[in-house]
Amino acid sequence: MYGLVDANNFYASCHRAFDPTLEGKPIVVLSNRDGNIVARSNEAKALGIGMGQAFFETKDLREQHDIRVFSSNYELYGDVSARLMSVLTQFVPDVEVYSIDEAFLLCEDYVGIYPSYSGLGQDIREKMKQWLRLPVCVGFAPTKTLAKVANRLAKKNPELNGVCVLDSQEAIAEALEHFPIADLWGVGRKSAGKLKRNGIETAAQLRDVNDDWIRQTMTVNGLRLVHELRGLPCKLLEVNPPAKKSICTEPGFGQVIPDLTQINDALTVHLSRVCEKLRRQESLCGAVTVWLRTNPYRRTPGNGQPAKQYSNSVTVRLPHPTSSTLEIVKYAESALKAIFRFGYHYAKVGVMLTDLVPQDYRQAGVFVSGPDERLIKLSKAMDKVNKRYGHDTLRMASQLYNPEWPMKPQWLTPRYTTRWDDILEAK
Incomplete structure (x- = not known):
C-alpha cells in the first residue's frame, strides 16, 4: 500500500x-x-x-x-x-x-x-x-x-x-465512479479534452477502456495510468530520485533594467546558484543557455504606449563538461553580450545548464584535455564556506556588492527558522 x-x-x-x-x-x-x-x-x-x-x-x-x-x-x-x-x-x-x-x-x-x-x-x-x-x-x-x-x-x-x-475493490470502484478525468494525476488539459470528446469523463470510464486504444491515444504513459487505476503498480517509489537532466532559473528583476552591467551581475548571481545545485547532485554540465526578455505588459512612461519588446536566447556548448562556476561564467557572459541589445528595458535574465553527466565523467577532446580539476575543487570549497557562513560570503568578482536589480517584495515575512535575527521572541 x-x-x-x-x-x-x-x-x-x-x-x-x-x-x-x-x-x-x-x-x-x-x-x-x-x-x-x-x-x-x-x-x-x-x-x-x-x-x-x-x-x-x-x-x-x-x-x-x-x-x-x-x-x-x-x-x-x-x-x-x-x-x-x-x-x-x-x-x-x-x-x-x-x-x-x-x-x-x-x-x-x-x-x-x-x-x-x-x-x-x-x-x-x-x-x-x-x-x-x-x-x-x-x-x-x-x-x-x-x-x-x-x-x-x-x-x-x-x-x-x-x-x-482505498483498500478494497469496492472502495476503489466507488471512488472512481464519479472522479473527474481532469483531476487525475498525469492527465493534462489537452488529454482531458481528447478523452472527453471520446465520451470518457470519469476515472472509472478511463479504467475500463481498451489497452490498444489508450496506447494510441495517450502513449505508453497513458497505459501505465490505466493499469494503476486497475490496481497494478507501474510507478514505483523513488526514495533516491534520479539526478535532474537540466537545471535552470529565471527570477525577475525588481524593476526593468536597461544596463548591461547590472544584467551581467544578475546573471552571475543566478548562475552561481544553479552551479551549486549542479555540484550538489554531483553532476557536470556540457552546455549553458542564456536568455533575455523584456516585460510584454510594460507601457512607455509619458505617452502610455506599449514599450518596445525584445527577447532572445543562445546556447553555448562547453569544450568539456564541468561544474566550475568560474569556467561556466566565462561562456555565459559571452552569450549574454551576444544577445544584449541597447535601447530596451529588460525584465528577466535566465540561465539553464543542460547536457548533464555524472561528476566522474572525463573524456579528453582533440584540443583540450578536460576540465580544470583545480577550479572544480575551488568551487566546492566556496560551497562549503557559503553553506556555513551564508550565501555570497565568497562570490565572483563580477557580482556587485550592493546591486539594484533584485526583487524587493513588499510583504515579505521573516525567515523564522533559518536566520538568527528572525527567530520569534517570546514576550
Whole structure:
C-alpha cells in the first residue's frame, strides 16, 4: 500500500504556523514580483480569488474582507518542507519527496503498530499539527495514482476527517465512479479534452477502456495510468530520485533594467546558484543557455504606449563538461553580450545548464584535455564556506556588492527558522 501525504494550502499554512492570529483569515501569497496570486487559503478561495489572478484585480475584495497578503518566502517554505519530510521518516523509512508539500510513503509493512491505515493517517495528521502546526491530508491505496485519488477525496470530503483509505475493490470502484478525468494525476488539459470528446469523463470510464486504444491515444504513459487505476503498480517509489537532466532559473528583476552591467551581475548571481545545485547532485554540465526578455505588459512612461519588446536566447556548448562556476561564467557572459541589445528595458535574465553527466565523467577532446580539476575543487570549497557562513560570503568578482536589480517584495515575512535575527521572541 502507498500513502500520499499532502500539506493543505502549504504556503498559506506556513505563515499561519508562525502567526496564530491568521487562523480563519483569508490569505493570499504572491509571485516573485508581487504581481500574481500563487497560493490561497480556503477562505480566500471561497471569496472567488483564482490561482494566478493578477493581484491588482483583488483590491476591492481585500478591502472588504481583510485579506492578508504575503510575498513568497521561499527560504521559509523550503525549510518547513524539509522538516515535514523529516517527520514523515519517523513513521515509515521509505519516503519519496514528490514536491515541496507532497510525499509518497511505502507503508504496508509498517502499519502493524496501528489498528488500521486510517489510524496511521490520523497519527500523521496529529503529529504534523502538533509539531509543525501544518494541516495535512493522507490518502492510502494500492498504487501511487490511486493514492493521489484518495488524497484528493480526503481534502474534498470533510466527513473523512482528512484521511481516505482505498483498500478494497469496492472502495476503489466507488471512488472512481464519479472522479473527474481532469483531476487525475498525469492527465493534462489537452488529454482531458481528447478523452472527453471520446465520451470518457470519469476515472472509472478511463479504467475500463481498451489497452490498444489508450496506447494510441495517450502513449505508453497513458497505459501505465490505466493499469494503476486497475490496481497494478507501474510507478514505483523513488526514495533516491534520479539526478535532474537540466537545471535552470529565471527570477525577475525588481524593476526593468536597461544596463548591461547590472544584467551581467544578475546573471552571475543566478548562475552561481544553479552551479551549486549542479555540484550538489554531483553532476557536470556540457552546455549553458542564456536568455533575455523584456516585460510584454510594460507601457512607455509619458505617452502610455506599449514599450518596445525584445527577447532572445543562445546556447553555448562547453569544450568539456564541468561544474566550475568560474569556467561556466566565462561562456555565459559571452552569450549574454551576444544577445544584449541597447535601447530596451529588460525584465528577466535566465540561465539553464543542460547536457548533464555524472561528476566522474572525463573524456579528453582533440584540443583540450578536460576540465580544470583545480577550479572544480575551488568551487566546492566556496560551497562549503557559503553553506556555513551564508550565501555570497565568497562570490565572483563580477557580482556587485550592493546591486539594484533584485526583487524587493513588499510583504515579505521573516525567515523564522533559518536566520538568527528572525527567530520569534517570546514576550
